[in-house]
Amino acid sequence: MSKPNSAEFAQCGDSCIIAEMVNIINPQNLSVGDNVEFKYGVHVEAGSTIKIGSNTHFAPFCVLYGPLSIGENCAFAAHCTFAAVGHGFAERDTPMVQQATTAEKIIIEDNVWFGANCTIVGGVRVGTGSIIGANSVVTKDVEPYSIMGGTPAKLIRKR
């Protein structure tokens, strides 16, 4: 695997770091601000637009499926998955892999911290200043400055 070339991105700010074994599909749909870091093994599928604000970093093995809008100063611990896409399942007699895929944009506002092993499903917005505890599955919008945890993620308390 060749290392992604940030010159192929739609936009790339200054001082970004792309570690070994990072894989970026459709880099022409990826925009990143300054000082963004993709650590070892991050996988980005930008079939739809992905925008990432400055000073945001992704720990090893995070997986990003667009469409996504991620703010500034966010931290994503290892093995977080942004599942903005899925398989249609309305027809029982057609294999799900043959049904139309779904895509609903995920929006992460500024200054959000995700603990390790979180998954966020399509169509969800996470408000600024929030924390998502380790191993959580986020299925609904999160109010700003919330601390959430569990599957599905529930409010633990406000910051």
Ligand SMILES: CC(C)(COP(=O)(O)OP(=O)(O)OC[C@H]1O[C@@H](n2cnc3c(N)ncnc32)[C@H](O)[C@@H]1OP(=O)(O)O)[C@@H](O)C(=O)NCCC(=O)NCCS
């Ligand atoms: C979410 C988190 C920040 C909360 O920290 P905290 O405010 O100190 O919370 P507490 O330990 O006081 O726990 C408060 C309650 O939330 C629960 N809770 C804490 N983390 C939780 C999680 N990830 N999922 C579900 N519930 C959680 C606790 O069990 C406790 O419940 P109780 O009141 O019924 O006993 C922390 O637990 C966490 O998940 N940190 C992520 C660490 C990480 O992944 N680091 C990777 C490198 S950045």
